[in-house]
Amino acid sequence: MPDSNLVTGNSYLVTNIMEYDVVVIGSGPGGYVAAIRCAQLGMKTALIEKYSTLGGTCLNVGCIPSKALLDSSEHYYNATHTFKEHGIDVKDVKVNLKQMIDRKAGVVKQTCDGINYLMKKK
Numbered sequence: 001m002p003d004s005n006l007v008t009g010n011s012y013l014v015t016n017i018m019e020y021d022v023v024v025i026g027s028g029p030g031g032y033v034a035a036i037r038c039a040q041l042g043m044k045t046a047l048i049e050k051y052s053t054l055g056g057t058c059l060n061v062g063c064i065p066s067k068a069l070l071d072s073s074e075h076y077y078n079a080t081h082t083f084k085e086h087g088i089d090v091k092d093v094k095v096n097l098k099q100m101i102d103r104k105a106g107v108v109k110q111t112c113d114g115i116n117y118l119m120k121k122k
């Protein structure tokens with residue numbers, strides 16, 4: 001379709017219509033990998049995401065944050081269950097939930113930023 005401004009009967013305004021060879025909806029692992037591959041193959045590719053960050057379920061609320069929290073909980077488990085056997089005495093081990101969640105948010109941000117970087121790469 002050529003560049004144009006359209007107003008439909010439903011008052012839906014569309015400006016600057018662009019042409020793409022491929023449009024991928026959803027920036028999860030399925031979507032962003034498909035979009036990158038299409039671009040690598042020389043196709044003009046658009047990736048559409050309804051949320052403000054790329055990466056889909058996996059990066060934002062699924063695999064990455066759950067593994068970041070599992071990592072933290074494993075450290076806690078080891079500090080309270082296995083350190084003693086190794087001759088490591090620690091006292092008053094406590095969970096600082098805010099710090100744990102902040103760290104998880106940092107891991108998610110780092111991973112999502114990685115996808116942003118890949119999307120901007122020529």
Ligand SMILES: Cc1cc2nc3c(=O)[nH]c(=O)nc-3n(C[C@H](O)[C@H](O)[C@H](O)COP(=O)(O)OP(=O)(O)OC[C@H]3O[C@@H](n4cnc5c(N)ncnc54)[C@H](O)[C@@H]3O)c2cc1C
Pocket residue numbers: 025026027028029030031048049050051055056057058059061062063064066
């Ligand atoms: C808690 C949890 C832990 C998990 N852990 C693992 C794990 O350890 N290992 C593993 O392999 N898998 C794991 N998964 C599964 C993994 O997250 C999914 O298999 C993977 O995200 C699927 O990728 P996808 O691209 O198909 O879909 P998604 O990642 O769900 O991405 C779909 C994207 O499409 C967007 N979208 C949908 N509709 C529209 C629309 N109309 N317009 C614009 N955007 C749209 C969504 O916003 C979303 O960003 C986990 C899932 C959860 C919930």
